[in-house]
Amino acid sequence: MADICYPSCEQPQTRRGQERRLALLLCATDLFLEKGYDAVSLDDIVNHAGGSKTSIYKYFGNKEGLFTAICDYRREVFFKGVCFPYTPEKNNLRIYLIQTLQRFYQHIVQPENIAFMRMFTEQSQKDVQLAHYFYDQCALNIQNTIAFALEQAHSMDEIFCSNPHFSATMYFGILRDVEWRNLMGLNVQADDAEIFDYINYCVDIFLKAHQKV
Numbered sequence: 001m002a003d004i005c006y007p008s009c010e011q012p013q014t015r016r017g018q019e020r021r022l023a024l025l026l027c028a029t030d031l032f033l034e035k036g037y038d039a040v041s042l043d044d045i046v047n048h049a050g051g052s053k054t055s056i057y058k059y060f061g062n063k064e065g066l067f068t069a070i071c072d073y074r075r076e077v078f079f080k081g082v083c084f085p086y087t088p089e090k091n092n093l094r095i096y097l098i099q100t101l102q103r104f105y106q107h108i109v110q111p112e113n114i115a116f117m118r119m120f121t122e123q124s125q126k127d128v129q130l131a132h133y134f135y136d137q138c139a140l141n142i143q144n145t146i147a148f149a150l151e152q153a154h155s156m157d158e159i160f161c162s163n164p165h166f167s168a169t170m171y172f173g174i175l176r177d178v179e180w181r182n183l184m185g186l187n188v189q190a191d192d193a194e195i196f197d198y199i200n201y202c203v204d205i206f207l208k209a210h211q212k213v
Helices: 015-035 042-049 055-062 063-083 093-108 111-124 128-155 164-183 192-209
Strands: none
Touching: 015 042, 015 055, 015 063, 015 111, 015 128, 042 192, 055 093, 063 111, 063 128, 063 164, 093 111, 093 128, 093 164, 093 192, 111 164, 128 164, 164 192
């Protein structure tokens, strides 16, 4: 892939422009998932979404920039629906950690999200820059959100957590098996209720390991 251009591309200044940009994003996503990234051209996207390739060049720079923008859009949706900031005054840490993993689980088992992650994994193998960009903007941000929550709980003497980033990595490992089974097309040997019981169990063990001594 070429240089990632999305962050420096022109942003629409009107409502109509914003709607046009979003329509291109959503249409391109559908086509990429249906046919595969390499099989879809800019002409295909324009034919389905309407308008002209000028809008794609204007808002995304090129096909690679469009794909990066799709990744960013899905990241924003993920953070709005899954990974919320932790507020000690409002959140119970145990409930916060459990509910975050429950939402994360419900996100990773959706067929469209599984298909997109498979496609993204394939594309990132061809472009290390894209892999680093998305890891820094998504995976690392998610871990940092949890690390910050643990750091806050530690500072308030609720838990003992000497290395929040290590602990955040451990925390997301709770669902790593489920995530990889989904990506590889293997059956998950549990229903939602069993997974939620498993999440509760693991979070309790996780917090026990971080008890103040």
